[in-house]
Amino acid sequence: MDRPRMTNLLFGLAFILAGTWVWFETRGFPTLRDGHPGPALFPGLLAIALATCGVALLLHAVVQPARLVAEFRTFSLQGHGLLRVLLVVLLGLLYPLFHRQIGFVPSSAALIFGVTVLLRAKWWLAAVVTVASTWGIYLAFTRLLGVPL
């Protein structure tokens, strides 16, 4: 199976699963006093619509000729690329923790330096950008705009 078709298939399956999960989640929501649907109504309807669209996407991937599916962007799951993405996500998720422990300046500097190096900048250039931008962001937010960090 060609890659774009596979992409649509995977997304179709993911949305069917997501829709089904949301629908089951909403079953536990309360109804209004008169028995009419309450908090479950909207997410429930959205879940059904999402799962239906997932089925449509799946069918689209199966039925459409390959040349028409090829209009969608293709991508390859490069292992190194995914690793780099996960590293940046990890840096972002760890930021609040570091921010609490060591404060804004070192935690922001670590993040900016990490991302810049992962984007193949020379380390010394990354260091210059890190120092300048951390200082700039800190001044802009705290001094100029009065937003505490």
Place this chain on the structure above:
Amino acid sequence: MNELFTWQGLMALIGGGLYGAIFGSVPGLTATLAVALFIPIAFFLDPVLALPAIIAITAVAIYAGDVGSVVAKIPGTPASAAYVEELYEIARRRGAKYALGISAMGSMVGGLFGTVLLIFAATTLATVAKNFSSFEYFWIAILGLTAGIFASSGSSLKALISLLVGVLFSTVGIDPTLGYARFDFDSPNMLGGLNFIVAMIGLFGFSEVLQNVFARGTVERRRVPTTAGSKALAFFWEPILLMLRNKLLVLRSSLIGTFVGFLPGAGADIAAWVASSLQKLAGRRGEQDEEAEDRVVLAGTNSNNAAVASAWIPALSLGLPGDTTTAIVLGVFIMKGITPGPLLFEQQPGLVMALFGAFLVANVVLLPVFGFLTAYIAAYVVRIPVNLLLGVIAGICIVGAYAINNNPFDVAVMVLMGLFAFVLRMGDFPLAQVVLGMVLGPILEQSFMVSAIKSRWNLVAFFDRPIAIGLMLATVVLVAAGLRIKAQAAAAERLARLERSED
């Protein structure tokens, strides 16, 4: 009025404009936040100085929301998200000054249009707004969502999925009927729902960083932007010529902006979405020319600043907030012991005149001046190598998300939204529709539930009122036109592909 043209009055306007320009340019810092942080200062100022300063802040900040779109494809406001792709492409094609020139000049004309209506028809328009009930708001939300589906240049199915995901995100937190916590995962941080500004930073900004980190060295390098002609020509004159060539579009978008803006609770975001979506749809019907993207941006910027001015119509005439900013402004009125409403025009004519004057000065003087200043800076920023710029953007995304509520949880939400958007991009799903869903979702659900409960679940009531029927018919016409245009575009593409294969 006289107080406005004293040196204190002019300083308040200039200071407000500069403050708005800086705030609007930074992702995560919105016009609403700028106004909210200005309140402690406003408390000590005379209302004739404080309120014009707020007008200058909002008028310039809404425009400055486009600076992030030009520099890094990160819209500063949900209104800017409506045409972020087009604005970014124009900046790459014709330079940042021309791109921001369309935005500033479009905002100026839209703002003036809204101001003129505010001056001459505030009371009449406010009476129309009073006739809008939850039924009409439901149909407005449906109309906006429908326009969003067909505005996507790619697959309508994928646009619909993005929209559904956005609306689903908006259901997180306390529900509007029983106050029941939905999808909160037992976290108190989730009770208030997902903040769409945080989500927007992740969806557009952080996902851009992830996309580039993922494809390091294998994706096409960003084209180096060029500036056509002289700087002032690109910023002022060429966008004015564009508007002169598209007078009807300017009129239509400004009217849409004014109409949506004066509806309490609607505001500039929805106005920009409706106007730019309609233009994208209209553009697909005709031949695609070089100015197609320019017209989409023009439609969006015309309407969002028209809405900024017209949002003051219900605030001044009825004491009802048109958007979040005017809700804060009403707080300032009360803080100063002023009662907004029809009597305001009789009891405080000086203040009302000062407000009108402030709108005129903000749109005619401040927007072009601060617009040119920000465009000048942006033109240099876009030339910074992409790997260095993206490192800084990652930092701004994190700090911007944190600064909204000073809550580390928002940073985690932003990062996860970025990862989610990165995955969606891989499947060629549009991201702007997710934001649209998050903006319109609460209006849709609340107006539906209120209407349904009000009518004792007699759903025929949704088709009973004349304005509601008009909006429903407009939705039906939009669906029919959208399907037809999409079918025509698909047929033309098939034909072109066939011709290419025969060659």
